[in-house]
Amino acid sequence: MIEERNVELDADVLAAPLELPCGVVLKNRLAKAAMSDSLGDGAGRPTDEQVELYRRWSTGGAALSLIGEVQVDYRYPEKPGNLVLWPGADNARLARLADVGSIDGAQIWPQLGHAGALAHGPISRPAGPSAFNIEGLQCDALTRSAVEALPVTYARAAAHARAVGFNGVQIHAGHGFLLSQFLSPLFNRRSDHYGGSIEVRCRLLLEVVREVRAEVGSEFAIAVKINSSDQLQGGLDEDDALVAVSLLGDAGVDLIDISGGTYFPGAPTSSDRRSSGPYFLEFARRARTVTDTPLMATGGFKTRGEAADAVATGATDIVGLARTMALDPDIAEKWLHHVGADPQFPSFKSPPAGGITAWFTMRLTALANGDEDSFEPSLGEAIEAYEARDADRIATWERTFGIRSRPATIE
Numbered sequence: 453m454i455e456e457r458n459v460e461l462d463a464d465v466l467a468a469p470l471e472l473p474c475g476v477v478l479k480n481r482l483a484k485a486a487m488s489d490s491l492g493d494g495a496g497r498p499t500d501e502q503v504e505l506y507r508r509w510s511t512g513g514a515a516l517s518l519i520g521e522v523q524v525d526y527r528y529p530e531k532p533g534n535l536v537l538w539p540g541a542d543n544a545r546l547a548r549l550a551d552v553g554s555i556d557g558a559q560i561w562p563q564l565g566h567a568g569a570l571a572h573g574p575i576s577r578p579a580g581p582s583a584f585n586i587e588g589l590q591c592d593a594l595t596r597s598a599v600e601a602l603p604v605t606y607a608r609a610a611a612h613a614r615a616v617g618f619n620g621v622q623i624h625a626g627h628g629f630l631l632s633q634f635l636s637p638l639f640n641r642r643s644d645h646y647g648g649s650i651e652v653r654c655r656l657l658l659e660v661v662r663e664v665r666a667e668v669g670s671e672f673a674i675a676v677k678i679n680s681s682d683q684l685q686g687g688l689d690e691d692d693a694l695v696a697v698s699l700l701g702d703a704g705v706d707l708i709d710i711s712g713g714t715y716f717p718g719a720p721t722s723s724d725r726r727s728s729g730p731y732f733l734e735f736a737r738r739a740r741t742v743t744d745t746p747l748m749a750t751g752g753f754k755t756r757g758e759a760a761d762a763v764a765t766g767a768t769d770i771v772g773l774a775r776t777m778a779l780d781p782d783i784a785e786k787w788l789h790h791v792g793a794d795p796q797f798p799s800f801k802s803p804p805a806g807g808i809t810a811w812f813t814m815r816l817t818a819l820a821n822g823d824e825d826s827f828e829p830s831l832g833e834a835i836e837a838y839e840a841r842d843a844d845r846i847a848t849w850e851r852t853f854g855i856r857s858r859p860a861t862i863e
C-alpha cells in the first residue's frame with residue numbers, strides 16, 4: 453500500500469526556523485551539504501561560475517549552503533579546484549560568494565578542509581597523524597610541532613572567512629581527511645598526546661574548535677562534520693564517534709553534521725553510495741542521547757517525506773542534501789511549498805569507485821553554467837572531463853603556491 457502523505461504538514465515541519473546556540477538562525481531545515489565543486493580557478497580563488505552556483509542554491513530556498521573543501525593550508529589540498537583561505541586570496545571574490553549565498557536570509561559557510569594523508573598527490577606531499585607506505589596511501593607523519601600549529605591555522609582561516617562576510621564555518625572532521633584521520637585508530641598510531649584512546653584522538657579536533665571560537669567570538673557559527681563510523685575495519689566506530697559527539701557538544705559547537713565513510717582508496721564513501729533511505733539516522737538518534745547540540749544528518753535523503761520524517765521524529769534538526777541539491781537546486785523551495793516532484797536519480801551500471809562523485813561534480817559545473825538541461829554525459833565521459841580539468845589546474849596551483857609534488861619519504 454502506498455502511504456498518503458500530508459504534504460502540507462511535511463512542508464510545515466521543514467519550514468520551521470532553527471536558532472543555533474550562537475544566535476545565528478537557519479531559516480528552515482534544509483541545508484545544501486558540503487560538495488567540493490572543483491570550480492576554483494586553480495589558484496585557490498572563486499570563479500564567476502562558482503559564485504553563480506551558490507546563487508542558485510540560495511535563491512532555491514536552502515537555509516544553509518556549505519562550500520566544500522575550502523583549504524586552511526595550501527600544502528594539503530583535496531583537489532586543485534579547491535578554494536584556499538590564505539594571505540594571497542581574492543577577498544573581493546570571496547566576499548561576493550558570501551554575498552550571493554546570503555540572498556533571502558540564507559546562510560553560506562565555508563567548510564574548512566585539510567586533506568592530510570589524503571592530500572592530492574600531484575600538488576602535495578601528503579602527511580597525516582602517522583606515516584604509511586601501503587598501496588594507495590603514501591604519506592609522512594606530521595611532526596609534533598606541525599600538529600600543535602594546526603589550531604591556529606584553522607583559527608586564522610575562520611577569521612579570514614569572517615572578515616570577508618561569512619557568518620559561520622564548518623570544520624571538516626569526516627571522510628578520512630586530516631581531522632578524521634586523527635579520530636581514527638587506523639590512521640592515527642601516534643604515541644604522543646594526540647594518539648591513544650578516543651578522548652586523546654579527539655584532542656586535536658577540540659583544540660581546533662576552541663582556537664576557532666576564541667578567534668571568531670560567540671556569535672559566529674561553528675559546525676563540525678564528523679563520521680558516525682569510518683566504515684573501515686579498525687577505523688572510527690560508532691561507540692567512539694558518540695564520545696566525540698559528546699565532547700564536541702561540551703566544546704560549544706553550534707551544529708554537528710553526521711556523515712560516514714572515507715575516501716581511503718577502495719573504502720566506501722557516502723557520495724558514491726547507492727542504498728536507499730537516509731544513511732545515518734540511527735546514529736543521529738543515538739547522538740541525541742549524548743548531546744543537546746543541534747544535529748544535521750547528511751546522506752541518502754532523496755524525498756520530502758524522508759526529510760520531514762527525520763525532523764518530525766526528532767532524529768535530526770537539519771537535513772543535509774548533497775546529490776539531491778545537485779540534481780535540483782530549487783528543491784528546498786519545492787519541498788517547502790509542496791510543489792513539484794522529488795528529483796529523479798540517474799541509475800549507473802557498475803560504476804567504478806569515485807565515478808558517481810565525479811558525475812555529480814560535473815553536474816555542479818552544468819548548474820553553474822545554467823546548462824543542466826543538456827547535461828547527459830555517460831559516466832565515462834563525466835570521469836574523463838573531471839580528471840582532465842583537475843590535471844589542467846595543476847600547473848596553475850604549482851605556480852601560485854610554489855608547490856611541487858615529491859614522493860613521500862617514509863621512515
Ligand SMILES: Cc1cc2nc3c(=O)[nH]c(=O)nc-3n(C[C@H](O)[C@H](O)[C@H](O)COP(=O)(O)O)c2cc1C
Nearest residue numbers: 485486487488520521722723751752773774775813
Ligand atoms: C560531488 C560531491 C562532492 C562532495 N564533496 C564533499 C566535500 O567537499 N566535503 C564533504 O564533507 N562532503 C562532500 N561530499 C559528500 C556529501 O556532503 C554527502 O556527505 C554525501 O554525498 C552523502 O549525501 P547525499 O546522499 O545527499 O549525496 C561530496 C559529495 C558529492 C556528491
